[in-house]
Amino acid sequence: xxxxxxxxxxxxxxxxxxxxxxxxxxxxxxxxxxxxxxxxxxxxxxxxxxxxxxxxxxxxxxxxxxxxxxxxxxxxxxxxxxxxxxxxxxxxxxxxxxxxxxxxxxxxxxxxxxxxxxxxxxxxxxxxxxxxxxx
Amino acid sequence: xxxxxxxxxxxxxxxxxxxxxxxxxxxxxxxxxxxxxxxxxxxxxxxxxxxxxxxxxxxxxxxxxxxxxxxxxxxxxxxxxxxxxxxxxxxxxxxxxxxxxxxxxxxxxxxxxxxxxxxxxxxxxxxxxxxxxxx
DNA sequence: TGTACTGTAACATTTTTAATTACAGATGAA
DNA sequence: TTCATCTGTAATTAAAAATGTTACAGTACA
Numbered sequence: 001x002x003x004x005x006x007x008x009x010x011x012x013x014x015x016x017x018x019x020x021x022x023x024x025x026x027x028x029x030x031x032x033x034x035x036x037x038x039x040x041x042x043x044x045x046x047x048x049x050x051x052x053x054x055x056x057x058x059x060x061x062x063x064x065x066x067x068x069x070x071x072x073x074x075x076x077x078x079x080x081x082x083x084x085x086x087x088x089x090x091x092x093x094x095x096x097x098x099x100x101x102x103x104x105x106x107x108x109x110x111x112x113x114x115x116x117x118x119x120x121x122x123x124x125x126x127x128x129x130x131x132x133x134x135x
Numbered sequence: 136x137x138x139x140x141x142x143x144x145x146x147x148x149x150x151x152x153x154x155x156x157x158x159x160x161x162x163x164x165x166x167x168x169x170x171x172x173x174x175x176x177x178x179x180x181x182x183x184x185x186x187x188x189x190x191x192x193x194x195x196x197x198x199x200x201x202x203x204x205x206x207x208x209x210x211x212x213x214x215x216x217x218x219x220x221x222x223x224x225x226x227x228x229x230x231x232x233x234x235x236x237x238x239x240x241x242x243x244x245x246x247x248x249x250x251x252x253x254x255x256x257x258x259x260x261x262x263x264x265x266x267x268x269x270x
Numbered sequence: 271t272g273t274a275c276t277g278t279a280a281c282a283t284t285t286t287t288a289a290t291t292a293c294a295g296a297t298g299a300a
Numbered sequence: 301t302t303c304a305t306c307t308g309t310a311a312t313t314a315a316a317a318a319t320g321t322t323a324c325a326g327t328a329c330a
Binding site for chain 1: 273276277278
Binding site for chain 1: 145
């Protein structure tokens with residue numbers, strides 16, 4: 001997997017530091033130490049999930065889409081989630097082999113169980129909880 | 136992440152189908168539909184964890200390193216585990232930012248919690264359990 | 271109307287993953 | 301003893317994915 005989740009949590013943590021204020025992508029990028037365009041890209045995604053709101057134009061920027069008590073790290077994972085935690089096999093197993101024929105189905109069920117264990121864990125932590133660590 | 140876990144489980148499942156017999160990398164590669172050298176590479180890794188034994192030379196091949204009741208999918212995950220489930224940020228956050236300064240530490244703790252949730256889930260399933268699905 | 275932002279496309283670069291080739295070494299059988 | 305069939309592994313190439321960069325249109329405010 002990639003660093004999207006970390007970036008997303010970092011962004012949200014920053015926004016939560018200055019409630020009500022609008023923060024620019026340049027500032028955020030400076031804290032994470034990545035390119036501002038990447039920040040804006042990730043924010044586009046998080047905004048689609050309602051986790052962030054944005055304002056264009058001069059003195060524009062970003063702020064939380066809802067209160068940090070109502071954002072769990074599971075929500076973030078869901079927004080960012082593209083690659084399953086167990087990885088994804090891209091080969092097509094041999095359909096003439098009894099194992100190859102059905103293994104993908106079983107691996108997918110397994111992946112689903114693991115995902116749900118991850119959500120269960122991450123949903124216990126809100127952004128508010130996480131941000132407390134920075135006080 | 137990549138498809139290593141799936142490949143590892145596929146290999147082990149195949150080996151468990153023919154207890155006691157030696158199976159060649161070519162056959163395994165044919166079922167998974169990948170290159171035999173990749174199979175041997177992954178097996179080298181699994182062998183380091185005691186999950187597989189191998190025999191060189193003519194009529195050589197691979198078999199399980201211990202009974203399938205004693206191999207959990209958590210063992211497999213551990214052997215394959217290189218990339219954490221949440222991904223890994225490769226940027227160095229800005230040390231002059233209160234958030235950037237300490238976020239990696241907190242993200243790592245978070246990652247550890249998630250890993251342990253994954254293990255908890257995967258350790259409930261043995262290779263024997265998983266193989267039952269193919270009968 | 272200029273300035274400071276976001277939004278996004280297009281492209282380049284870097285990193286990671288997978289495939290391929292090649293061959294040495296082991297083992298067993300003719 | 302020598303041939304065939306396997307593993308073990310290094311080295312290289314090719315393909316895919318992630319990340320970085322550049323460029324610029326659009327929006328909002330002063």
